[in-house]
Each structure stands twice: as structure tokens, then as C-alpha cells.
Amino acid sequence: xxxxxxxxxxxxxxxxxxxxxxxxxxxxxxxxxxxxxxxxxxxxxxxxxxxxxxxxxxxxxxxxxxxxxxxxxxxxxxxxxxxxxxxxxxxxxxxxxxxxxxxxxxxxxxxxxxxxxxxxxxxxxxxxxxxxxxxxxxxxxxxxxxxxxxxxxxxxxxxxxxxxxxxxxxxxxxxxxxxxxxxxxxxxxxxxxxxxxxxxxxx
Amino acid sequence: xxxxxxxxxxxxxxxxxxxxxxxxxxxxxxxxxxxxxxxxxxxxxxxxxxxxxxxxxxxxxxxxxxxxxxxxxxxxxxxxxxxxxxxxxxxxxxxxxxxxxxxxxxxxxxxxxxxxxxxxxxxxxxxxxxxxxxxxxxxxxxxxxxxxxxxxxxxxxxxxxxxxxxxxxxxxxxxxxxxxxxxxxxxxxxxxxxxxxxxxxxx
Amino acid sequence: xxxxxxxxxxxxxxxxxxxxxxxxxxxxxxxxxxxxxxxxxxxxxxxxxxxxxxxxxxxxxxxxxxxxxxxxxxxxxxxxxxxxxxxxxxxxxxxxxxxxxxxxxxxxxxxxxxxxxxxxxxxxxxxxxxxxxxxxxxxxxxxxxxxxxxxxxxxxxxxxxxxxxxxxxxxxxxxxxxxxxxxxxxxxxxxxxxxxxxxxxxx
Amino acid sequence: xxxxxxxxxxxxxxxxxxxxxxxxxxxxxxxxxxxxxxxxxxxxxxxxxxxxxxxxxxxxxxxxxxxxxxxxxxxxxxxxxxxxxxxxxxxxxxxxxxxxxxxxxxxxxxxxxxxxxxxxxxxxxxxxxxxxxxxxxxxxxxxxxxxxxxxxxxxxxxxxxxxxxxxxxxxxxxxxxxxxxxxxxxxxxxxxxxxxxxxxxxx
Numbered sequence: 001x002x003x004x005x006x007x008x009x010x011x012x013x014x015x016x017x018x019x020x021x022x023x024x025x026x027x028x029x030x031x032x033x034x035x036x037x038x039x040x041x042x043x044x045x046x047x048x049x050x051x052x053x054x055x056x057x058x059x060x061x062x063x064x065x066x067x068x069x070x071x072x073x074x075x076x077x078x079x080x081x082x083x084x085x086x087x088x089x090x091x092x093x094x095x096x097x098x099x100x101x102x103x104x105x106x107x108x109x110x111x112x113x114x115x116x117x118x119x120x121x122x123x124x125x126x127x128x129x130x131x132x133x134x135x136x137x138x139x140x141x142x143x144x145x146x147x148x149x150x151x152x153x154x155x156x157x158x159x160x161x162x163x164x165x166x167x168x169x170x171x172x173x174x175x176x177x178x179x180x181x182x183x184x185x186x187x188x189x190x191x192x193x194x195x196x197x198x199x200x201x202x203x
Numbered sequence: 204x205x206x207x208x209x210x211x212x213x214x215x216x217x218x219x220x221x222x223x224x225x226x227x228x229x230x231x232x233x234x235x236x237x238x239x240x241x242x243x244x245x246x247x248x249x250x251x252x253x254x255x256x257x258x259x260x261x262x263x264x265x266x267x268x269x270x271x272x273x274x275x276x277x278x279x280x281x282x283x284x285x286x287x288x289x290x291x292x293x294x295x296x297x298x299x300x301x302x303x304x305x306x307x308x309x310x311x312x313x314x315x316x317x318x319x320x321x322x323x324x325x326x327x328x329x330x331x332x333x334x335x336x337x338x339x340x341x342x343x344x345x346x347x348x349x350x351x352x353x354x355x356x357x358x359x360x361x362x363x364x365x366x367x368x369x370x371x372x373x374x375x376x377x378x379x380x381x382x383x384x385x386x387x388x389x390x391x392x393x394x395x396x397x398x399x400x401x402x403x404x405x406x
Numbered sequence: 407x408x409x410x411x412x413x414x415x416x417x418x419x420x421x422x423x424x425x426x427x428x429x430x431x432x433x434x435x436x437x438x439x440x441x442x443x444x445x446x447x448x449x450x451x452x453x454x455x456x457x458x459x460x461x462x463x464x465x466x467x468x469x470x471x472x473x474x475x476x477x478x479x480x481x482x483x484x485x486x487x488x489x490x491x492x493x494x495x496x497x498x499x500x501x502x503x504x505x506x507x508x509x510x511x512x513x514x515x516x517x518x519x520x521x522x523x524x525x526x527x528x529x530x531x532x533x534x535x536x537x538x539x540x541x542x543x544x545x546x547x548x549x550x551x552x553x554x555x556x557x558x559x560x561x562x563x564x565x566x567x568x569x570x571x572x573x574x575x576x577x578x579x580x581x582x583x584x585x586x587x588x589x590x591x592x593x594x595x596x597x598x599x600x601x602x603x604x605x606x607x608x609x
Numbered sequence: 610x611x612x613x614x615x616x617x618x619x620x621x622x623x624x625x626x627x628x629x630x631x632x633x634x635x636x637x638x639x640x641x642x643x644x645x646x647x648x649x650x651x652x653x654x655x656x657x658x659x660x661x662x663x664x665x666x667x668x669x670x671x672x673x674x675x676x677x678x679x680x681x682x683x684x685x686x687x688x689x690x691x692x693x694x695x696x697x698x699x700x701x702x703x704x705x706x707x708x709x710x711x712x713x714x715x716x717x718x719x720x721x722x723x724x725x726x727x728x729x730x731x732x733x734x735x736x737x738x739x740x741x742x743x744x745x746x747x748x749x750x751x752x753x754x755x756x757x758x759x760x761x762x763x764x765x766x767x768x769x770x771x772x773x774x775x776x777x778x779x780x781x782x783x784x785x786x787x788x789x790x791x792x793x794x795x796x797x798x799x800x801x802x803x804x805x806x807x808x809x810x811x812x
Contacts, residue, residue: 018218221421
């Protein structure tokens, strides 16, 4: 009767994501007096906010796909999902740190390290989900494998972010912004190629 | 097996809306000492809060109608919804900015620009939803078209807000407050006229 | 296709309630140094927190009963529910204000006025829900009428709170605390009497 | 028609858990200047955060199992669940207090007392749930009894935490961290033994 609940795992995750997405803006204090230096600072803070929002939004899009068909999740999956959420919760903190000083090596490394950790646990979660399906006799389809490959691409990109943060901190945000498009372009490319394969194999 | 989830898109959106509606009050610091100037300030801040709450509540009412029948949303819809939520998240920030100085041109333009952006993305979302239905062979009914037209009315009204903020900042809140009733009166009028048409066409 | 969603109305309401219940504790700043005056202040703040939590928790218990069977809510119900949530959102603010000074007439009246407003809108919501049912041909049962009567009792009690806040501010919290038990005792009494009636009318 | 809703009880609980898990990080202010003493402080605060996250995550895992099959919860269960949530809401506050001074007797006792209270109410909730099932003619299975026993183990461990906080405050976090593994190892052990029993009784 006491059983793991798929509904509640998704509800808790959505709650955490909703708060993380929203509180990042809370850390920006509205300027009391308006002058150019304040507006410049506001633009920087809003840019960091938009990029962080994009990063977390991307996590959510993967996360909602991940859990969509995982009824009766085993306890170890629930626990790993908690580790994942714990790391996602750190992103607003890392965002504020980055907002404070975009050029500090410590702050950029901290930010990149959080992204690396989330991407790593995300990859493990996808691996585990596919493993659970296979145990239950379900073979992943082409789309599933693409999504799984995407999480590997994200993990590799995040290693690149950490290296950028170590070697040339000021470039981090630009690399993340670029990486965002690279990944989505890459996954779109993989998707199309797979669709072509599927069509050609059918005919 | 990895699939976009309608349930989770609505859950995340409701989470974000719930937080946005609630944190707007957090930015009002309760006065430590009570005197007339403090009470005056409190009344101003509460008025801005009520109007902002009304604006976001209206967004939510449209948003819940928008998603009510969009099972298996395509990824581009999910991403556009994220842009929408990102802009909605900016409203508490814009509200605090406006609360600080109701007569500042910068603050009022910022507030009006956020409303304009949200209204624009909302309009695109409704357009996209109708497009997705038509691709799936569903023709929108009269009520759907009215709601769609309402989002156009809202978008046009928000252009008016930006103009007000540029030309005569102090009038912004009053115009928004009035616009709120104008839109709901207008859409009620359209609804009734459409119902009359439907009745007359049936008979 | 664009239709009001019962699921989303409850999801948004639960989100707002969850945040309101949680942020009330955020306003208590943990003491940096521990001494008797600090501990005394902490006990006061925690007492106010517990009572406010009780008040909002009671609202939630009524609210979840209210919406449990109201599929396809009309737009006017959704809008009234928004007014209700807007007022509920003000409770953490009123709680902080009360925490700051338990004996200030302004602060206690503000707190009592918020409770009065919520209780009033809650009563209107219950009235409206029963009206909607009757329009759809459903007659409320004994339990429904008791709950409806309970909201009237709550509204009358809240008038008493406002009077207390005006006449003798320091007694407000004690009266609310007492009123909490009075109402639950009263409704338990009404419930039992109704059950006895039902049993005797059946036999 | 007005009826207690299982869906809403879980939705509210998940909302509260999501916020509690997320706001614990909000209380850590990102250092403005980076030096060794700041990094040391940051590591301490993050360690306390991770342990608190673990404690609350564990509560959630038990809570989602608890409610998974309790359709139409009686009002007394809803009220007890509210007491539970009220205490869970206090954990971020206790965490901040502990973060401020890991060696203060007052702060550690406060933290341990909150854990003790949550564990106690959790135990009562599990007891009540089993009681409600039995009233409805459902006998708890082996797994249910193990989970119930786990809540007793957690309660006993939390008494140990309070004693540690009184006798030797600096050891509290280590004991909690250890207790976390002890409990999960113990429950895994009980689970396996029960499975062996079940297998042997079947053959």
C-alpha cells in the first residue's frame, strides 16, 4: 500500500523547477536611482538571468521527457532524482555569484562546475531510465536514443565550460550561450538524420 | 518512451504563476513605525500590487484556457511557453521598480515593455495552438476565435501602455486599470454578440 | 477547445497556498546572538507563525472541499477565486506586520481586516458553488450545508476579530486562537447533530 | 459534493516540500569578495545545506509512500498532515540557525528538536494511515510494516540527535550524516531479510 508515486515525483520536480526559474530574478535588486552605470549593471544582470533561465529551462525540457513513461519508479531512481534536484537548486546561487562578478575565476568555475554536475547526474538518470525499461522488456526507440545521446553531448559541452572558466573566465557566458545553440542545432541535425534513416529503411 | 508531457507543462506553468503572484507581496516591506507618510506609501504599494496581481491573474486565465486541450505539445510549443514564463517571471521585478517611483519615465517604460512582451508572446502562443489543432484536423469554434481575438486586443492595448509610459508616465497605472475593464467589457460584448449570431444562425 | 480547467485552478490555488504557508517563516530572521530577550522575541514570532499557519491551513481545508466537485468552473468563479487568492497572499504580509508589534492598533486592525476579507470572499465562493450545482440540477447534501454554515460562522467570528483589534488590540491573537477551537468545536457539534438527525430520519 | 481531496493534499504537500528544499539555499548569501575565510564559510554553509536537503528529501520519500493509497482521507488525517507540514516548514529556519553557528548549544538543540518533532508526527501519520486501512478492511503487507518500522527507527535516532545536541553540540552534523546511512542501511537490511522470509515461506 505504501508505494513510490510517479505523480508525486513529477509534482515535486516541477515545483522545484518552478521555484528555481522564478527566484533567479529575486536576486536582482531593482535600482533605486536610474543612471547609465545602473542601467549597464541591470543589463548585465538581466543577461545572466536570461542565460541561466535558458539553461534551467533546457534541463526541465529533458527532465519532463525523462519521467514521462516511468511508472512505479524504483527507490534508487527517486533518490538519484533528489540528487539531481539538489544540484538544480544550486543554480540560482551560482547565477547570483556570476552576476556579482562576470570576470572572477572563482565565480565562473563555481557556475561551470554546477552545470557540469547537473549534466552528469542528468546523464546517469537517462542511463538508469533506459536500464529500468530494458529490465521491464521495453526497447528504447530512435527518439529515446537521440535524447540519451543529447545528454552525453550536454555533458561533454559542460566539460568545455569548466575548461573555459579555468583558462579564460570572461568568455564563459558567451560559450554557454553558443553551446545552447550548438546543442539544439546538433540534436535537431541528429533527429533529422535519424528520421531520414527510418524513412529509407522503411522504403 | 521519452515524450513531451502536457501534464508537466501545465504543472510547471502553474508553479511559476503561483510564485509570481505570491512574491509580488514579498517586495513590500512592512513599515516598522506607523505614521501618515508610511500609510500613504503602503497604500501606493498595495495599489500597485493589486493591479499587478490583476494583470498576472488575467494572463493565467488565458493561459489555462490555452493549454486545456493541447495533448502531446510539440517541442517548439514547450520552448515558446518557456519564453512566455521567463517574461512573466519579470513582472514582480517590474512591479517593484514601479512601486519605487510611479512617476519615473524609465520605471514606467520598463513595466509597460514587460507587459507588451508578455502580450506579444501570448498572442503567438494562441496562434501556434490554433495552428497545431488545424494540423491535427480540428477547426477552432466561435469561443476559441473570440479568445484569440482577445489576445490581439490585449496586445494592442499594451502598445497603448508603452506610449502612455513614454508620453505621460504618471497616467500608466490608471490606463492599465482602465484597460483591464475595457478588455473584459469588450470580450464580454464580443462573446454575447457571437452567442446571438450562433442562436440566430441555428434558428 | 480553449476551455476553463478545473485541474489548473486547483493546481494554482495549491501552489499559492503552499508558498503562503512556507514564506511566513522566511520573515523571521534567525537571531545571530542568543540571549533571553532574543529567545523571548523568537517565541513571540514563532507563536504568531503557528497561529497564522493555523488560519491559512484552515482556509486550505475549506478550499479543497469547495473545489472537489466543481468540474468546468465558469469564468466568474475563476475570477472570484483569484480575488480570494490575492487576499490569501496578503496574510504573510499581515503576519509580519503583527509580529513586529503585537500591541499596535494599526497592525492588529490590518491583520483582522485581511482575515475578514478572506472569510467574506470564502463565504461568497461557497454560495456561488452551491448556486452553480443547483443550476446543474444537483442539490447540496447535509454535509455541504454544514460546510456552508461553517463559512458563515467563520465570517461572523472575523467581525469579532476586527472589533477586538479596534477595542483591545493585545487580545487579538488569543481571540483568534480561541476562535479556531470554537469554530472547529462548533462545526464538529453541528456535524454530529446532523448525523444523529440523518440516522433518526432513516430509522 | 464538498469532499476531502487526496489529489490536493498531495499537491499542497509537494508544493511545501519543493519550496522548503529550494529556500534553504536562499539563506546562503553569495560572498562578495573571495578569500580563504569566505571559501571556508561557504563550504560549511553548503555542507549544512546538503545535509538538510538530505533530511528533507528523506522525509519526502516517506511522505509520498505514505499518501500513495489513501483515497478520501478523513479530515483528522488532513489536519495532522498540516501539523506535519508546519514542522517541515521550520527546517529551513533551523538550518540557517545551525549554519550561523555550528557549535552553539542553543542552535543545535533547536535543529535537533525540529527533526525530533517531524519524526514524531511522521510516525503518528504512518500509524494513522495503517489504522485507516484496517478500518477499511485492508491488511498492511510486509513492505508496509517495514516502512512503518523505519519511521520508528527514525524517531529513535532523532532522540539520539537531541541528546548529542545537549551533550556535545559540535558532533550533531556528523551524527545526523552517519544516522542517514545507518537508517538506510538498516532499512535495506530489514527489506532483504523480509524478502528472504517471504521467499522461504513460499517454497
